[in-house]
Amino acid sequence: MDLNIKKNKLPKHVAIIMDGNGRWAQKKGYTRIYGHNKGVKSVQKIVEEALSLDIPYLTLYAFSIDNWNRPKKEIETLMNLLINSLKREFEKLIKNNIRLNTIGNIKTLPKKVQDEIMRVSKKTKKNTKMVLTIALSYGAREEIENVIKNIAMEVKNNTISIENVDHSIINKHLYTQNLPDVDLLIRTSGEQRISNFLLWQIAYAELYFTDVYWPDFGKKDFYKALFNYQKRERRFGKTSGQINF
Ligand code: IPE
Ligand code: IPE
Ligand code: MG
Numbered sequence: 001m002d003l004n005i006k007k008n009k010l011p012k013h014v015a016i017i018m019d020g021n022g023r024w025a026q027k028k029g030y031t032r033i034y035g036h037n038k039g040v041k042s043v044q045k046i047v048e049e050a051l052s053l054d055i056p057y058l059t060l061y062a063f064s065i066d067n068w069n070r071p072k073k074e075i076e077t078l079m080n081l082l083i084n085s086l087k088r089e090f091e092k093l094i095k096n097n098i099r100l101n102t103i104g105n106i107k108t109l110p111k112k113v114q115d116e117i118m119r120v121s122k123k124t125k126k127n128t129k130m131v132l133t134i135a136l137s138y139g140a141r142e143e144i145e146n147v148i149k150n151i152a153m154e155v156k157n158n159t160i161s162i163e164n165v166d167h168s169i170i171n172k173h174l175y176t177q178n179l180p181d182v183d184l185l186i187r188t189s190g191e192q193r194i195s196n197f198l199l200w201q202i203a204y205a206e207l208y209f210t211d212v213y214w215p216d217f218g219k220k221d222f223y224k225a226l227f228n229y230q231k232r233e234r235r236f237g238k239t240s241g242q243i244n245f
Helices: 021-027 032-052 065-069 072-095 111-123 140-156 167-173 219-230
Strands: 013-017 057-064 098-103 130-138 184-187 206-209
Touching (some): 032 057, 057 072, 065 130, 072 111, 098 111, 130 140, 184 219
Parallel strands (some): 013 057, 013 184, 098 130, 184 206
């Protein structure tokens, strides 16, 4: 397949549900933990590829609010992997002018993870080439729940009036307040569901599902997704004729 990517038609914001670490490992006779370790390598590769294509926003679903229901040992491994990856990749984020951003209920993460996130976020705050957002203890319904509570409070305090509550006010209250809407959402591992990820922000995203497990997802697969995206016509409710006028 000719995977010629047009540089002028790239998505600005790519979000990825990185799924399939466990199944990848188990198919090969390894532990699920080994799969998560391999998954980190895919993260490194895809960040590099997105960077070299000048994609300004990359958002990765790393740990959902429902993932707290996994075995304690697996959660522990994932948290340690996170700390070690942040420590190891820190210099690279600086060198490549990447800003680290997180979304989700960060306060529920172990203190050590929170500290590392704070440190790296602070040190990369002024970086401008790419915003790398990691979703941790994230749930879209919980995010929306909080938005509603906060807006209701502001209405009650007379900080805003009900008539002024619109898309833009809602956007300003989301974790993603500084990010544009998602253009392309990729999910690996063959599952075709959203699993409580960015429900508001994907309203007009193009969805792309692949059977490839996350640890196997590399440059070729990423380019395939982008190529597929570029073949689509995003109409945002208009007719094809209006778009191509
Ligand atoms: C994705 O892989 C990583 C996380 C959810 C943390 P999984 O761990 O969900 O792998 P599968 O879906 O069980 O194969
Ligand atoms: C979604 O994957 C969350 C992440 C990739 C971090 P899950 O593996 O947790 O989702 P379900 O359970 O298959 O829907
Ligand atoms: Mg999974």
